[in-house]
Amino acid sequence: MKDDVATPEDRSASLKGMGTSRKRVEDVRFTQGRGNYVDDIRMDGMLFGDFVRSPYAHARVTRIDAEAAKAVPGVIAVLTAADLEPLGLHWMPTLAGDKQMVLADGKVLYQGQEVAFVVAEDRYIAADAVELVEVEYEELPVVVDPFKALEPDAPVLREDLEGQTEGAHGPRRHHNHIFTWEQGDKDATEAVLSEADVVAEEMVYYHRTHPCPLETCGCVASMDKVTGKLTVWGTFQAPHAIRTVVSLISGIAEHNIRIISPDIGGGFGNKVGVYPGYVCSVVASIVTGKPVKWVEDRMDNLMTTAFARDYWMQGKIAATKEGRITGLWCHTTADHGGFDACADPTKFPAGFMNICTGSYDIPVAYLAVDGVYTNKAPGGVAYRCSFRVTEAAYFIERMIEVLAIKLGMDAAELRRINFIRADQFPYQSALGWEYDSGDYHTAWEKALKAVNYDGLRAEQAQRLEDFKAGKTRKLIGIGLTHFTEIVGAGPVKNCDILGLGMFDSCEIRIHPTGSAIARLGTISQGQGHATTFAQIIASEIGIPADDITLEEGDTDTAPYGLGTYGSRSTPVAGAATAMAARKIRAKAQMIAAYLLEVHDDDVEFDVDRFVVKGAPERFKSMKEIAFAAYNQAIPGLEPGLEAVSYYDPPNMTYPFGAYICVMEFDVDTGEHEVRQFYALDDCGTRINPMIIEGQVHGGATEGYAIAMGQEIAYDEMGNVMTGTLMDFFLPTSWETPHYTTDHTVTPSPHHPIGAKGVGESPNVGSVPCFSNAVHDAFRPFGLTQSHMPHDHWRIWRIANELGLHG
Numbered sequence: 001m002k003d004d005v006a007t008p009e010d011r012s013a014s015l016k017g018m019g020t021s022r023k024r025v026e027d028v029r030f031t032q033g034r035g036n037y038v039d040d041i042r043m044d045g046m047l048f049g050d051f052v053r054s055p056y057a058h059a060r061v062t063r064i065d066a067e068a069a070k071a072v073p074g075v076i077a078v079l080t081a082a083d084l085e086p087l088g089l090h091w092m093p094t095l096a097g098d099k100q101m102v103l104a105d106g107k108v109l110y111q112g113q114e115v116a117f118v119v120a121e122d123r124y125i126a127a128d129a130v131e132l133v134e135v136e137y138e139e140l141p142v143v144v145d146p147f148k149a150l151e152p153d154a155p156v157l158r159e160d161l162e163g164q165t166e167g168a169h170g171p172r173r174h175h176n177h178i179f180t181w182e183q184g185d186k187d188a189t190e191a192v193l194s195e196a197d198v199v200a201e202e203m204v205y206y207h208r209t210h211p212c213p214l215e216t217c218g219c220v221a222s223m224d225k226v227t228g229k230l231t232v233w234g235t236f237q238a239p240h241a242i243r244t245v246v247s248l249i250s251g252i253a254e255h256n257i258r259i260i261s262p263d264i265g266g267g268f269g270n271k272v273g274v275y276p277g278y279v280c281s282v283v284a285s286i287v288t289g290k291p292v293k294w295v296e297d298r299m300d301n302l303m304t305t306a307f308a309r310d311y312w313m314q315g316k317i318a319a320t321k322e323g324r325i326t327g328l329w330c331h332t333t334a335d336h337g338g339f340d341a342c343a344d345p346t347k348f349p350a351g352f353m354n355i356c357t358g359s360y361d362i363p364v365a366y367l368a369v370d371g372v373y374t375n376k377a378p379g380g381v382a383y384r385c386s387f388r389v390t391e392a393a394y395f396i397e398r399m400i401e402v403l404a405i406k407l408g409m410d411a412a413e414l415r416r417i418n419f420i421r422a423d424q425f426p427y428q429s430a431l432g433w434e435y436d437s438g439d440y441h442t443a444w445e446k447a448l449k450a451v452n453y454d455g456l457r458a459e460q461a462q463r464l465e466d467f468k469a470g471k472t473r474k475l476i477g478i479g480l481t482h483f484t485e486i487v488g489a490g491p492v493k494n495c496d497i498l499g500l501g502m503f504d505s506c507e508i509r510i511h512p513t514g515s516a517i518a519r520l521g522t523i524s525q526g527q528g529h530a531t532t533f534a535q536i537i538a539s540e541i542g543i544p545a546d547d548i549t550l551e552e553g554d555t556d557t558a559p560y561g562l563g564t565y566g567s568r569s570t571p572v573a574g575a576a577t578a579m580a581a582r583k584i585r586a587k588a589q590m591i592a593a594y595l596l597e598v599h600d601d602d603v604e605f606d607v608d609r610f611v612v613k614g615a616p617e618r619f620k621s622m623k624e625i626a627f628a629a630y631n632q633a634i635p636g637l638e639p640g641l642e643a644v645s646y647y648d649p650p651n652m653t654y655p656f657g658a659y660i661c662v663m664e665f666d667v668d669t670g671e672h673e674v675r676q677f678y679a680l681d682d683c684g685t686r687i688n689p690m691i692i693e694g695q696v697h698g699g700a701t702e703g704y705a706i707a708m709g710q711e712i713a714y715d716e717m718g719n720v721m722t723g724t725l726m727d728f729f730l731p732t733s734w735e736t737p738h739y740t741t742d743h744t745v746t747p748s749p750h751h752p753i754g755a756k757g758v759g760e761s762p763n764v765g766s767v768p769c770f771s772n773a774v775h776d777a778f779r780p781f782g783l784t785q786s787h788m789p790h791d792h793w794r795i796w797r798i799a800n801e802l803g804l805h806g
Ligand code: PCD
Pocket: 237, 265, 266, 267, 268, 269, 270, 272, 381, 382, 383, 384, 385, 386, 387, 525, 526, 527, 528, 529, 532, 533, 564, 565, 566, 567, 568, 569, 570, 571, 683, 684, 685, 686, 687, 688, 689, 691, 692, 695, 698, 755, 756, 757, 758, 759, 760
């Protein structure tokens, strides 16, 4: 038999298990135009919805006249808040404990807000009719600046909350104030700051941006009046949570709701939240008895769905003369827009921003975050870090640079002397986290060596001399970052969303002939879960990954899970997958021992079989065991071979990375060139190195976009200045830098396979890296801090303000 002669290495290779760069199975479908996205769904009699949106950022809605729109042939209905009110659906709960208007109820709070929902026989008729809905607005004063929003005489944005001094996250001290969240020891930190040798202080702003996935948000809602069953296909990153929310707000029993996330064309956090379009489509389907589709256009998506960041972070960092950091202080003003619609775990209204001590051993720290309402779109979920770790990493990595300037020190050296040492893990941070594992010094040295750091600094110094001598107009900037991520929300004891604990799940069913299907509570949006989760199972139970079907996103078949965001799939659902596989392996072991007529303890697992200890020629392959399981394998033992695991992780995982980039800046035009970008990631055990590399390329490209040009900008009237791809920067292959990827492996001690997440890391790490390169180039001329995005105009302006234009 072939089986008998194959070496364990050959057998292992044929499984395509963990550690192999297995090709992405989903790409066969995607590259041949056979993906199935929401907009591909077509049903008999399907209607289309489109929104009338507010042109004003703050206005009272005094009259809505839909008569002309309703008269258009093919228009079926026009919904307004007045129609939703009797159903109690004119407002909906947000994932952050706030409530949000589904359709304008008396006033609008941001440009693009949903005012009325037109339902028609086709999309074009709906769009035409939208133009005919007459809405009268009475303009109100607009606030787009969160600091101005907190002034005593600022206009009242949320009239529905007037007089409410208690919010979802504690006391409110002003009519536009949402919450104050405090972590750490304020007094101790302030004491350290007042006595320190050196204190560096800076306002670090992380601008408002947007993930802009290729596919916009959308859904098809179909209420079957005969069966009473509501099915909704949609771009949902958390299908089960959506099902529960729909049940809670509609009163439809949860078993009568089926949520399906088909293929998703990129999520990046944009598709975590609940949008008015979903609610309106469901209501319209119930009212009309027909399926209703709603799909945003690009402007809808950019202007109204979950934005990212918009954090003003005032920082102070204290150190000794030698550069040992002694304390960190941060006060953040967080601009949440018109409604607080973030998707952070309940106890963390500013997400995990308290990871802002970063990779450094900082004895005391204090963080306060004030959430503020402004006349901008709500959200704050996205992107590539749902939980504000990007903001935290940007803050600390900028503060380190600012401190290095103040100390007159090399920033690589400053990091080195402050890193948490390998022997300090598990490490308790001053702001309350227990970092599971890390080896920062090793990663840092490897990175510095890989780019020849000293050589780069010498070249940079030479260039500076040449610049001063008038021989060149280009400066070199070296960007450094060492980030620590926190992903895998999360232990149910401290992480829930709307009361739903953030565990995750996997169910595996082995078929008689030894192939299998696995279903998870997560949902891939392009990450390649069908490829990687099968690899975990392959390694755990010895069935080739190619023989395993992986399914996600259908709430009628998948076990309950909290979905995919915050790089939680690998840390949580990945762990559930390994645990479910191990349950199967345990039963397989019993069956194998019985068939081999030895005691359970006398067989051991060997790649794809159980062998009798000391007698490897006596074995039962997993294939044989699977078949036996469907007969009376062991008298009295229940037939079948399947298992489910609901996994509540004991801790988060803490991936980290060392990123270095080299950029050149043309002082006269403000143009830049990314000469080199080196990314070392440590995500613990690596499941699929090729997919990890793809994640790093994608995340770093998004980071490049954010740092160097991407922004959702508003004018003072609250108009979105960047609502189309003409103004919103999305890098193409032309602008995208070349990346060098590298890694170290420090497994997570508590994760069953030692894996940590990686999807978010490259964004968390690359933004400060690019931004630090900009600042580094101009450091010799006195630049300490300037706001992103560092587009050509802003870089030109820096050069100009520093007097470099002669
Ligand atoms: N160690 C390791 C880790 C990991 N991995 C892989 O990698 C990936 C990823 O993972 P993770 O990290 O775990 O993550 P997830 O959960 O899955 O996902 C999520 C993320 O993911 C990322 N990436 C991506 N990609 C794509 N393609 N698309 C998309 O959309 C996206 N998104 C983004 C985001 S944004 Mo948020 O939502 O904001 O929070 S979060 C996020 C997958 O596949 C996995 O399996 C491996 O292999 N290994």
